[in-house]
Amino acid sequence: MRPTRLSPCMFYRRIVCQSPRSRSQRAISSLSHFAEVANRSSSKHQIYRSLSQDPFVNLSIEQYLLQKTPEDSNVLFLYVNRPCVVIGRNQNPWLETNLGSLAKHGSPEQATTSSTTPIDNVLYVRRHSGGGAVFHDGGNLNYSVICPRDVFTRDRHAEMVARALQRIGAVNAKVNERHDIVLTQQPKEKAARQTATAGSQDPPPDEAVIPQALKISGSAFKLTRSRALHHGTCLLDSPNVHNLGAFLRSPARPYILAKGVGSVRSPVGNVSSALSGPFSIEAVISSIIDEFSRLYQTGDKVLAQTKDSPQQDEQLRVGDDWVAGTVGEALVREIPDIQTITSMLQSLDFKFLQTPEFTFSTFPTEADPRDRPPLPSSLPHSTKISIRAKKGSIVETSISTSSDAEIAKQQESQSQQLLNGKNLHEMDRQAWNDVLQTVVSIDDGLLEPTEQVVELVTDFVCHKFGVSV
Incomplete structure (x- = not known):
């Protein structure tokens, strides 16, 4: 027998009755009610962390949040993917990626196993948003902000993340004219630091000795009638920063003339290289949540609940006007819409037949x-x-x-x-x-x-x- 579906009001009454606290305080929800609380009209502030490292799952949850959350809500979604190359909706995989390297490192036999070394099991993914090709791994944090379209600007959330990085010690983090977050460098320190800590996505050879900023975060955007999605990468402590070209440098590039969006190649680096003290990804996550809460005035309750959320189990905490917690692959099994999006992202038709001429x-x-x-x-x-x-x-x-x-x-x-x-x-x-x-x-x-x-x-x-x- 199928379980009875709870309406948002029925669900909220049930979890409040189970808690000795008052209605205005926090309550704990089972993940099976994610759809109800995420879509609830009163859920103005939502903050989630994913426990999944599957890029197809995380992008599907992200797309679902864009489609289903209230038009006036503000959503922060943070996730870390296993090694993969992710290209924009309007990009060409034969131009932007080395599909031969991806095939060698991401065979079907490996696809359902966890990566045991940093560069194993590299997947190819096409996302819904525009923008360029990027490499993800366990040292790269992905942030996604969904907000009303009328408050969106292309630098708004990149500046938010830059402030978060400055607070943990990366004082030279800033947003450039391309809406990327970069680490600026002084000429006297640039040559040694770039040699020691930077990788590259095909930088021009003659720029190797010219002081320049190292890109640590790129952005992509998707706009709907009433909503705006801004998601970006943040290279925190990637062990593969020297190897990006192996997957992002296509051997066919000199022979291809393509329509669509091409990636801009830039020297890249890790945030950890800009810190004098110890590095912690949790410190970065906490700082980004702080800045998001300040930007959208979420209030102390949702901020405290987000930081207190369990990191090992998928679980939500719910208040009058907020939702916070950890999510993951269980959502694919329990919510048909997310399952449908995941299947589409994994399909070869979406990966390849969306390619412009x-x-x-x-x-x-x-x-x-x-x-x-x-x-x-x-x-x-x-x-x-x-x-x-x-x-x-x-x-x-x-x-x-x-x-x-x-x-x-x-x-x-x-x-x-x-x-x-x-x-x-x-x-x-x-x-x-x-x-x-x-x-x-x-x-x-x-x-x-x-x-x-x-x-x-x-x-x-x-x-x-x-x-x-």
């Missing part, structure tokens, strides 16, 4: 006249590859290896016929090999054996598109 070309074109890196010398010197994809599906292809114009034209036609309509993410190595076998074999004047050329071209294509071997 792009063109991969090994040679300059009128639309993209950039010089290209030279192709491997092992390939026939006349090799040309051009692929245009829309929504992750191939719509136009031109692949040829022959130096004979007529044969090359036949190869291009054959490649178009074989690849048109194929979903790019579904093309594994065998599929590419089969297509290229047919295309290359049209040229019977090859100096090298056909099989060898097919293998070499397959290697090249699979490497650029992140196809695991």
